[in-house]
Amino acid sequence: MTEQKKTQPSLTRRGALALAGAALGSGAVTGFPTLWAQNIRNVTLRQIGTGVSGLNPIAEQVKKDLGFTLQLTVTDTDAVAQRAATQARSFDIADIEYFSIKKVYPTGALQPIDTKRIKLADKIVPIFTTGRLTPESAPGQGTSPFSVGFVESKDAKTFAGKRTDLMTLMPTVYNADTLGIRPDLVGRPITHWKDLLDPAFKGKASILNIPGIGIMDAAMVAESAGIVKYGDKGNMTRAEIDKTIAFLIEAKRAGQFRAFWKSFDESVNLMASGEVVIQSMWSPAVTAVRSRGIPCVYQPLAEGYRAWGSGLGLMRHLSGLELDAAYEYMNWYLSGWCGAFLNRQGYYSAVLETAKANMSENEWGYWMEGKPATADIVAPDGKVMEKAGAVRDGGSFTDRMGKVVCWNSVMNEDRYMIQKWNEFIAA
Amino acid sequence: MSRWFPWLQAAPLALVLATFLLLPIALIVVVSFYDYDSFSLIPDFVLTNYQEVFASPVTWQTYLKTLWFAGLTWLVTFALGFWLAYYLAFVVQDATWRTVLFILCTVPFWTSNLIRMIAWVPFLGRNGIMNNTLMGAGLIEQPLEFLLFSDFSVILAFVHLYTLFMVVPIFNTMMRIDRRLLEAARDAGAGFWQTLWCVILPLCKPGIGIGSIFVVVLVMGDFATVRLMSGGQSASVGLMISNQIGLMQYPAAAANAVVLLAMVLLLVAAMLRAIDIRKEL
Numbered sequence: 001m002t003e004q005k006k007t008q009p010s011l012t013r014r015g016a017l018a019l020a021g022a023a024l025g026s027g028a029v030t031g032f033p034t035l036w037a038q039n040i041r042n043v044t045l046r047q048i049g050t051g052v053s054g055l056n057p058i059a060e061q062v063k064k065d066l067g068f069t070l071q072l073t074v075t076d077t078d079a080v081a082q083r084a085a086t087q088a089r090s091f092d093i094a095d096i097e098y099f100s101i102k103k104v105y106p107t108g109a110l111q112p113i114d115t116k117r118i119k120l121a122d123k124i125v126p127i128f129t130t131g132r133l134t135p136e137s138a139p140g141q142g143t144s145p146f147s148v149g150f151v152e153s154k155d156a157k158t159f160a161g162k163r164t165d166l167m168t169l170m171p172t173v174y175n176a177d178t179l180g181i182r183p184d185l186v187g188r189p190i191t192h193w194k195d196l197l198d199p200a201f202k203g204k205a206s207i208l209n210i211p212g213i214g215i216m217d218a219a220m221v222a223e224s225a226g227i228v229k230y231g232d233k234g235n236m237t238r239a240e241i242d243k244t245i246a247f248l249i250e251a252k253r254a255g256q257f258r259a260f261w262k263s264f265d266e267s268v269n270l271m272a273s274g275e276v277v278i279q280s281m282w283s284p285a286v287t288a289v290r291s292r293g294i295p296c297v298y299q300p301l302a303e304g305y306r307a308w309g310s311g312l313g314l315m316r317h318l319s320g321l322e323l324d325a326a327y328e329y330m331n332w333y334l335s336g337w338c339g340a341f342l343n344r345q346g347y348y349s350a351v352l353e354t355a356k357a358n359m360s361e362n363e364w365g366y367w368m369e370g371k372p373a374t375a376d377i378v379a380p381d382g383k384v385m386e387k388a389g390a391v392r393d394g395g396s397f398t399d400r401m402g403k404v405v406c407w408n409s410v411m412n413e414d415r416y417m418i419q420k421w422n423e424f425i426a427a
Numbered sequence: 428m429s430r431w432f433p434w435l436q437a438a439p440l441a442l443v444l445a446t447f448l449l450l451p452i453a454l455i456v457v458v459s460f461y462d463y464d465s466f467s468l469i470p471d472f473v474l475t476n477y478q479e480v481f482a483s484p485v486t487w488q489t490y491l492k493t494l495w496f497a498g499l500t501w502l503v504t505f506a507l508g509f510w511l512a513y514y515l516a517f518v519v520q521d522a523t524w525r526t527v528l529f530i531l532c533t534v535p536f537w538t539s540n541l542i543r544m545i546a547w548v549p550f551l552g553r554n555g556i557m558n559n560t561l562m563g564a565g566l567i568e569q570p571l572e573f574l575l576f577s578d579f580s581v582i583l584a585f586v587h588l589y590t591l592f593m594v595v596p597i598f599n600t601m602m603r604i605d606r607r608l609l610e611a612a613r614d615a616g617a618g619f620w621q622t623l624w625c626v627i628l629p630l631c632k633p634g635i636g637i638g639s640i641f642v643v644v645l646v647m648g649d650f651a652t653v654r655l656m657s658g659g660q661s662a663s664v665g666l667m668i669s670n671q672i673g674l675m676q677y678p679a680a681a682a683n684a685v686v687l688l689a690m691v692l693l694l695v696a697a698m699l700r701a702i703d704i705r706k707e708l
Binding site for chain 1: 464467479483485486488489548549552553554555572575576654657658659660662667670671673674675676
């Protein structure tokens, strides 16, 4: 009896090895699995992030390609930052926004990522590695990913501001945001950010209630309407914050806003139900409204876009096998499947070449090159999202990311800004 | 030995309360005097958190608004709850019917709080069932905007959620009223309203008191209903605390929590002063 018990596990271990070998040999594993499958199978990586990229299909694909378990916790932007900083040990990976990292990284909750272990580090879109999309383009105001993307040493608490071997986050997904509109209900062309304040949309406008992002949308509107002139929208002075909040309170008292939203699904519901016809929105929310058969446009505006980016950060406590698994996961993230998956939802992935290889020519043309779709564009769940002939709002990748004028930000006057923002919400 | 017995018997509960109630509250009080920056608490003894609470006109507004929500909700739930309980206790004679109707009152509690609130949105929205019906019937030309994302919808959701907390204790005290008292009142020549005012209402006081405490305490501490039903346009103290926690301003949140706790305790004390709830229990 006892002997039998002893031999049982070794048999399964051998079986697992054989299976792993077979999988490797058959080419079924498409990532970069260099670790022994039988060890890594027991690894569970706990990731916290937002609904943007905390998606179950990604976790399922990780299980399939890499063999280990990715456990996702999904919450809102503020809560991710908060929990990453204060409960660092309860997660292994933070899928976090660059503007949050400006606050979180200095707390020491994360360890830097060794770019030498990221195989495609040199293929990452230059927005993250040089700060500019093309050598000529402007970097944009605010907390750009590049400005907080690198550190000098393992224990550094300040950002390098230039490319080094140590990244704070491995970029995963980013996008250029603008206003979403209901073309059937606005009744006129929308061209500028200031159109949010048009009295015609009284009681039908909305803005998002995440201070770090909402203030930027508000700044785009205020600047467009000529109410406030900013030195740097991403780092306002107290006087600029006061003026911005004053104009928001005025608009709120005048009844311009229908509601303020905090999470992705709230924005979808507001728009789909017709409660709101013009509002701050995120690209996949527009897609979600459209896939319900309701017209919704992610309207390009004359002043340009407000952009954001997020990435994977490694918690400080990660080491050994878990750390190796995390690097596997990050390499896998850039290796193509995931990039294609994210691009198909209207986001952009960090390494474009590998994503392109995983997308059809039609998909790539529609999502990335601004070309009319040659055939129906199908959502990841199989639903037809766009009919043949449709063109993406705002056009190609370079058209959209090239017109970024500011990034989501954490300002020096952050505490003051949040205090004033709360006054706006309570007013 | 026997002298210690009552102490021993009370010890488990006392221990649980001390660990899970008194200790956390003490911690909140301590933290409310801490200083803080973006991501860390700085142990200290500063009064800035309380100064910010009392000096900012916004917090005053928010506290007043919360009291206003509580007051209005109390009024409506009391008016509704009293008559519902009256109907159940005095009008319905059959015990089976009474039970069936009583269970009907608990229907709102068969689903989760959040789902109940979200269900109001398609009902009250601009293109919701209510507006479509009214417009279809030709009663209104423009959709009524105030139905959703307004103070009206917040109060409506509160009333929907908390009326039962009024009904149950009032119903309970009404059932204990000796029916001979009502007969005596009638024999003595009292009409319906006089009986209600001089006999039933005074005898229901403990139930009303308990119901009021439930409703007021629940509304004062609420944050989810206010946020969802006002579309983020209104603020309550609970919501303010939840926002501050979200932005990791724990000491500020703790200071607000202490002030709110003191306020609610004062309100409850005032209610207990007016009504002796132990009298009838």
